[in-house]
Amino acid sequence: MFGIVPKLQQYICAWNFWPAFMKKFMMSEKGPFTIFFWTPLAKWGISIANIGDMRKPVEQVNTLQQCVITLTGLLFTRWCFIIRPRVYNLVLCNFCMAQTGIYQLYRKHSQGKLFTR
């Protein structure tokens, strides 16, 4: 928007001690100065937050939210296989999201609180 990130990218990539592969990675169109690098990490964050929430009591687990996370994870796992190019990182990310959602729902069900808000 204000051109800050390209300027930051040029400034950092101008440092002399970067090895060639690192400079190539930082200047690439899917590198850490682009949104395409950070969006899969954000999706991994959902799975990580869900794993962290497994220590919390089941009353704090939101059934509807976990249903949505599971459904989104499953459908996007399938979607990642049918688009080109296939990005296996995204497949794994969505699959883990679905698995953590299923486990949270199982936790609620095993305590008989699946339908309690």
Place this chain on the structure above:
Amino acid sequence: MASKVSGMFWTWVHSSTGPKTTHFWAPVCNWFFPIQALYDWNRDPAKISKEMQCVLVCYSSLFMRWALRISPQSYILFCMHLFNATLQGRLLIRRLTWESSQQKAIEDKPTN
């Protein structure tokens, strides 16, 4: 006119990005995130997970930018993530406000 519309509808139904494919249902199920946040408008703050709400706000904020940077741009996806970031952020603020009031209640409690 009616037959033309009907023809267009059935062409869409049988298309490679229509409702018989994952290309259609995967983005549709993404809309369940803001719908869930609307359903939980008055959720008890003690039952809101702060970490999950933070992650969902960050996730939607990043994907708002992503939806405008992909080719072709997807304004529907942008709107969905805009709603999601706002509504999940509201739940996060609800939780943080509650935690702050709990902390204040503990501090204000007279000690014997």
